[in-house]
Amino acid sequence: MAAEDEGEEEAGFLDGVVTAIPRVEVVRVSGTICCAEYQLQVKRRRGDSWFVLRRYSDFLTLYERLPSDLHAPIPPKSWRSISFLSMTPEFLEERRVALEVALRRLAISAVQSDVVVQADLRAFLGFPPCGGAGRLAGVDSHVARYLIRLPVDLELSLPARAMAPVPLLPNLRVAMWMLLSGAAHKASIAEDREQYAALVSVTDEADWCRRGGSAKDYSLAARALETIRSDVNRTNVSSSAERERMRRVLRAFALKEPRTAYCQGMNSVALFLLRTAGGREDVAFWLLVSLATDVIRGHWEQLSHIATAGAGTVTIRMLLGERTPDLLEHLDRNLPPEVLLCDFMLSLGCRSLPPTTLWRCFDLIFSEGGDALVYIAFAVLHLAEGNLVVVQGAPATSEALANCTASMQDADRLIEIARSEMARGVDHSGSGTASADDRPPPFGVSAPFSRHRPP
Amino acid sequence: MVRVVDQMSASCMAGCSYSSSGDRVYTLKFVLVGSRGVGKTRLASLFHRKKSGCPSAAVGMQFGTRTLRYSDSLSVRAQIWDTAGTFAFKSVKDAFFGGTVGVMLVYDISKRSTFDDLARWLSLVRENSHKSVALILVGNKSDMSTTQREVSMVEGMRFARKHGMDFVETSALRGLHVEEACRQLIMSVARYLPQDKCVWSKKKVRSSHD
Numbered sequence: 001m002a003a004e005d006e007g008e009e010e011a012g013f014l015d016g017v018v019t020a021i022p023r024v025e026v027v028r029v030s031g032t033i034c035c036a037e038y039q040l041q042v043k044r045r046r047g048d049s050w051f052v053l054r055r056y057s058d059f060l061t062l063y064e065r066l067p068s069d070l071h072a073p074i075p076p077k078s079w080r081s082i083s084f085l086s087m088t089p090e091f092l093e094e095r096r097v098a099l100e101v102a103l104r105r106l107a108i109s110a111v112q113s114d115v116v117v118q119a120d121l122r123a124f125l126g127f128p129p130c131g132g133a134g135r136l137a138g139v140d141s142h143v144a145r146y147l148i149r150l151p152v153d154l155e156l157s158l159p160a161r162a163m164a165p166v167p168l169l170p171n172l173r174v175a176m177w178m179l180l181s182g183a184a185h186k187a188s189i190a191e192d193r194e195q196y197a198a199l200v201s202v203t204d205e206a207d208w209c210r211r212g213g214s215a216k217d218y219s220l221a222a223r224a225l226e227t228i229r230s231d232v233n234r235t236n237v238s239s240s241a242e243r244e245r246m247r248r249v250l251r252a253f254a255l256k257e258p259r260t261a262y263c264q265g266m267n268s269v270a271l272f273l274l275r276t277a278g279g280r281e282d283v284a285f286w287l288l289v290s291l292a293t294d295v296i297r298g299h300w301e302q303l304s305h306i307a308t309a310g311a312g313t314v315t316i317r318m319l320l321g322e323r324t325p326d327l328l329e330h331l332d333r334n335l336p337p338e339v340l341l342c343d344f345m346l347s348l349g350c351r352s353l354p355p356t357t358l359w360r361c362f363d364l365i366f367s368e369g370g371d372a373l374v375y376i377a378f379a380v381l382h383l384a385e386g387n388l389v390v391v392q393g394a395p396a397t398s399e400a401l402a403n404c405t406a407s408m409q410d411a412d413r414l415i416e417i418a419r420s421e422m423a424r425g426v427d428h429s430g431s432g433t434a435s436a437d438d439r440p441p442p443f444g445v446s447a448p449f450s451r452h453r454p455p
Numbered sequence: 456m457v458r459v460v461d462q463m464s465a466s467c468m469a470g471c472s473y474s475s476s477g478d479r480v481y482t483l484k485f486v487l488v489g490s491r492g493v494g495k496t497r498l499a500s501l502f503h504r505k506k507s508g509c510p511s512a513a514v515g516m517q518f519g520t521r522t523l524r525y526s527d528s529l530s531v532r533a534q535i536w537d538t539a540g541t542f543a544f545k546s547v548k549d550a551f552f553g554g555t556v557g558v559m560l561v562y563d564i565s566k567r568s569t570f571d572d573l574a575r576w577l578s579l580v581r582e583n584s585h586k587s588v589a590l591i592l593v594g595n596k597s598d599m600s601t602t603q604r605e606v607s608m609v610e611g612m613r614f615a616r617k618h619g620m621d622f623v624e625t626s627a628l629r630g631l632h633v634e635e636a637c638r639q640l641i642m643s644v645a646r647y648l649p650q651d652k653c654v655w656s657k658k659k660v661r662s663s664h665d
Contacts, residue, residue, distance in 0.1 A: 230492045336550045393482070395518030395534060 014111045014118075016045030019125065021100040024092045036092055038099060042125050052126035059099060061259070062124050066110075066117060074102040123297050173359060174277050174287075180366040181290035187282070196282040199252035208255070217258040224254045224261035231267045242279075246271050249285045253292070256285075260292050263300040265346030272350040272358060296348070296370035315374045316341065319421070320381065327385050335394040340401060341377055348373060349380070352405035360411040364418060372422065379417035380405060478528050481648055482520075484554050485640065486536045488576050489561030490569040494595040497627040498561065499537040502637045523638065525645040533641050552583035557590070557640045564594045564624065567605040570614075577618060590620040591640045598626040 023039040035055050043049040059074050075098040110121055178184040192198060193211045202208050208218045232247045249270050254261040270288055277283040292300060316337055320328040331337050344352055349361055364372045381388070384404035391400045408414060472480050487495045496517065503519035517537045524530050538551065558580050562569040573592075580588070592615040594606065608624060615622035621639055625632040 227491065339550045393534070394536070395520050398518050 014107055014121070017107055017125075018043040019100075019103050019107050021096050021103065024096045026087055026092070036087055038096060040103070040125065050126060052124075054124070056095065056099075058124070059102075062120060065120050066106075074099060173363070174280075174283060177287055177362065177366045178283065181287060181295050183283075183286035183290035186290055187286045194256060196252055196285045199255050199285075200248050200281075202255060213255070218255070220258035221254040221261050224258075225251060228254065228262050228267070231262075231264065235267050235271060237271065242271075242274070245274055245279065245281050249274060249281050249288065252285055253288050256289055257292060260300055263346065265343070265348070265351070266292075266300065268347040268350035272355070275355070276359065276362075291365075295365060296373060299370060299373070300346075315371075316377055316381075319374070319378045323378075323421070324382065324385065327381065327389065330389050331397070334392060335397040337381065339394075340398060341381070344377055344380065344405070345373070349376065349405070352402060353380075353408055354406065357408050357411040357414060360415050361418075364415055368422065372418065375418040375422045376414070378421055379414050380408070382417055383408065383414060478530060479649070480522070480530045480532055481645070482532045482534055483556045483641070483644060484534045484536065485557040485559065486538070486551065486555050487559045487561060488538065488580065489593075490563075490566075490572045490576075493561045493563040493566070493569050494627045495537055495561050498559075498593070498595065498625065498633055498636075499535050501627055501630055501633045502535065523641055523645075525642065525648075529645065529648060531641055531645050531648075533637070535637075548579075548583055552580070555584045555588060556644045558584065558588055559591050559593055559636070559640060560620070561593045561595055562606065562611075563596050564606045564608075564611070565596050565599040565603045570606045570610070573614065589640060589643045590618070591636060591643075592618075592620045592622045593636050594622070594624040595627055597624040597631060598629050 020041045020043075021038050022041055025037050025039070027035050027037055035057075037053045037055055040052045040054055041049060042052070056077075060077065063074060075095055106121075110117055178187075187196075193213070198211070202211070202213075205215060205218045205222070209215055228247065228250045232243060232250065235243070235246065237243045237246065246267065250262060250267060253266075253270075266288075269291070270284060273284040273287045274281065277287070317328070320331075320337060328337065331340060348365075349358060353361065361372075361376050364376065381401075384401055387400045387404050388397060391397055472482070487499055489495055499517065499519055503521055518534065519537070520532055520534045522530055522532045536551065536555075560573060560576055560580070562573055564570075580590070592611060594608070594611045611624065612622050614620075621643065623632055623636045623639065625636050627633055
């Protein structure tokens, strides 16, 4: 379905799009105000609409990336916003109006902009799957889809050479991933100081600044380095050389993308990419960069941010509610899907699925874009449903899922479900607002004794 | 402290079942919180009596259960929720703290920052769980030499007393005092559970709980 829409949609996805910011809400953590979230409403010409939550700092980040000739200034950063105490309703309302005006202007002036700007805006406005990350690399998505479905034995050369650094890419699959995710493109145009080898050789802050990096970026990355070190030491690897490789890739990534820097689960992903790439660190590095900045852009930041529910988990809840309400109800009684899938979402399945299945899942993610992850997670739950509904209690539920995923060798089935669900899509209209009020109460509180009564 | 039982009864009772001899078995939920790398996962796995090498970092949540006998007629099935230290997501906070009767706050005595984080963790707990939830403060890694120690025992005690918690220093590496810490927490809750053998409702309860 997505394939047919694409032609007209991708050319000018902003055509006829109406944006608004109907609400702004203050987010409290432990009673203190932590930030304010603006609710963006996006309406498309074809009639569907959805909501996304964005913070003021998200606007700033977007504007940093946009070319300066797009004239739609946003309200400046105020000294008042430094102190959260001053987030008064009047202040927020004023800013909301200003942001709304800016956003409308931006949507109009960006219609004719280039691919990169459009990709940024797409992600910012929370558009549904952009029809393959391959587009970012300039690969025609139809070609990409055709290639990825070719019945080539993609694992041909992998196992034997898995660990040794080899001069050639170990298999066609990795080449495809590089191409589809835009990693190849990125690697080919990276400036000298952004090359993998250069990033690895950075010794300290002074060195980093001498090469033209900013001190602020380094301090952001440095905060993550400690975490990376401890997490790398706690990852199961086959050799100390592999551990060292993984550490270098993650460290280089933190320096390259200091805003994301590191999030738990990324270590497993890096290890998986390294192994798939036959130990080629630079390949794993660029794949990780493309993954985090384009394919599943914002995924890790959202999951690790204290105040936002990951967008993916909201979609999974909607999917479950729509397709298998019984399972959702059962999970809410025992262990809500957000919690159950937390590990899976953070590590993109790398900690739970067997590698052969994982390859296929990444094929899908790289060819169809980040939303595929949500549908894969849904497919996993769907396949595990039989085992999940027979157990009670949180520990048993989590264990049942772990057992199921570990033995999920039938990748065809998994991918087929994910694909078909993706083709059906999810009804975005208005349901993005499924707020905390609509959600069933959490485990324990909502489970009165009598609900366990057998029929 | 009697109110503990009154107010928590909803969640406690939901977890009450009966063994074949009519003893009460309560399923109670405990959570481990603390900054990353303080040894929560290792503490938990020691308590579940899993054979542990070096556990890999917890991502999301991990669970374990173990049954302890409290008195002749009462057992407690302790369900321990172990979470990743970086983990405080809005979407799962409710699920994590809902129905919790006891919290183990863990810090690393060789890392000052983990002790400084305690106030934040404590407020997170206070905010999200019942106000009479049982708390214990655990200073982990007591096997570290005195030169590596950054938080003194007195400081730990003072913090615990100030916030009305029990306090214990453990070494998950050597398995020192881990059992005691867990038992102390569990028993401090179990004290308030109804002790009597339950005869009157045995049948009824069973049929509705199967």
